[in-house]
Amino acid sequence: AQSVTQLGSHVSVSEGALVLLRCNYSSSVPPYLFWYVQYPNQGLQLLLKYTTGATLVKGINGFEAEFKKSETSFHLTKPSAHMSDAAEYFCAVSEPGRRALTFGSGTRLQVQP
């Protein structure tokens, strides 16, 4: 069965600093990988996804993530944090052939001025 681990339920960075949110997965086959963001009282919004091809994926709002099969990781990064990035971030996986997402428990990002 596939699973997702997000290290750090809370991450705090200063405005302008690097954002790094960690995601590791376990799957019997190379999965499809997603990052979603959730602002307070809103639904989840897709930031980026990896399905096939280039392992470095660029998303919206300056975020990117790199699929590393050898490390079973899909960490999310942004070079310079903005106050508007404060939100909850979820990593999710979907195994080929399965059509359901398995989500991690989320990481709450705080951005300090």
Next chain:
Amino acid sequence: EAGVVQSPRYKIIEKKQPVAFWCNPISGHNTLYWYLQNLGQGPELLIRYENEEAVDDSQLPKDRFSAERLKGVDSTLKIQPAELGDSAVYLCASSLEGRGTDTQYFGPGTRLTVL
């Protein structure tokens, strides 16, 4: 383009009462999902529809939960009777075809509080 619409946004009920949530997916999306999100957790799939057929309901507690998607468009999720542990956010999502690579688009959710 309108997004996924859910109503109500908030619901407070007494335990043992029934409750229903409604979802209207993005126009043209044939796959609809209901997720349960507990506080501090990621969403967990309850049920997935392809058109009007429930193709994955293995995580739906069928003793008290039911769902329908008549005509393959909007959907209703019902709980009867509600228990204290059902307090959570119920999210609806839709995707174009339900493939594993498809983006799922989420509604704002219904926050249920059971007293």
